[in-house]
Amino acid sequence: MGIFGHSQTWRVIVLAWGMVWFGPAAQLTAGTLISPGALDLIRKSAEPFGLFASKLSGGALREKWLGVERKLDDERVQLALCDGDRARCVSPAALQFLAIVDNARTREGRARLGEINRAINLAIRPMSDMAQYGQSDVWSSPLVTFATGAGDCEDYAIAKFAALRMAGVSADDLRIVVLRDTIRGEDHAVAMARLDDRWLTLDNRRMAMVEDADVRNYRPLFVIDDRGVMRYEDMPPPASVSRQESAPAMAVNFAAPTGLTPPSN
Template sequence: MGLSVQSRAWRAIILACGMAWFGPAVNLKAAELDSSGVAELTDRSTEPFGLFAAVPSAGAVWQKWQDAGRQLGDDGVQLALCDGDRDHCSSPAALRFLAIVDNARAREGRARLGEINRAINLAIRPMSDLAQYGATDVWSTPLVTFAHGAGDCEDYAIAKFVALRLAGLSPVDLRIVIIRDTLLGEDHAVAAARLDGHWLMLDNRRMAMVEDIHARNYRPLFVIDQTGVMKYVDTPLLANLPGQPYTGSIGLF
């Protein structure tokens, strides 16, 4: 029993250290940026959708991720405490979230990604920010989303982003992508994970994961990683690329 407790304590410490990049890394990127709009073109052709991206110095998406990064740091502390001592965890939301992470850790490869995509899609009830918060475009952290049991596309994407990291994926293989759905005429957010050199979209609109080159009628706008926000430089309509047509359900969420 003593050995088990000690092992869980070390696991909590490791988790806390691993979560630290959510907040400070975003703040570091903010300090490096100037106020000129879009700056410092970076060679990131290996990003989802194979497009180049530039680092934006300001804007609504940049600010939303800044705010979310600070809150994710608080989530990391709570998750570390609960992961180290489940019996005395004071957050039911953390326990539900960690249960999904546990199931994913027991799988490998595509099955791990699929487990998180499916479980989080089922755990969160679709609800607009206006209906839930009386405001538009509120980005919530996983523990807030799981406490409410509801959220919109950004909330699903952020929850999957964090769950994938905790399940063992490297941060270099994780993204959140903001896209324009040209069929609905609205912006949408998905998590993206790279597996064997291919980017898979973890979308709350469907259970099956689709590779980026097979996504249809999506115009990539921004890509987010652990260092900050980048704006896609070239954003063509993805409607005539090779592969199977995109057949995801169409709706507000």
């Protein structure tokens, strides 16, 4: 018993040291100590509002965004040509858009984002799709919006998204987010830009840029970037934390939406 007891004791000690020093190499991953579900709750998403999102492989919203992306590609060529020879540019909309980008390029950080938010808010008149096109939920490319001088929330958001990219903001730091206005009972789109690991909203309803953590009375539904469209997922809080304590300022305990109502201006 003495020899066996000592042997067992040493095996326990060696195993304990092995877990400390060689845990990763011996496949002693965090998953063996923390369940995958708990890891999901501990880890924070890099998307706006800190929520996880899953990519959509189909649906009307994805097709709508793909159509916008094709138009953006065409307009980038037109803007590049006008930028190279502005004296011969025949598009007043392109020249107006480039002037906003020029002013933004002279600024840095938050001032650059604020310049584009302010300038595009002032350049476009709020007008519903029904009043402008006779149909709902029309997503226009920036030069179309600037040519008409009017648009609704997603038109502002798309124009800001494109202008920020041209002004030098990384694609990784740009999003368009579709939110549910819980007060008005309608959907609303905003551009969002990440600065110093914080997401700021560029909203046509206000000149001031609000950090995502300070947004009130909105429920995030979809997030869009160069990689496509993603739908936000509902992440429950840990059992030890109440829903009221853990929920961000906006409501996040939403059911997956079946469709979008026309966004407001």
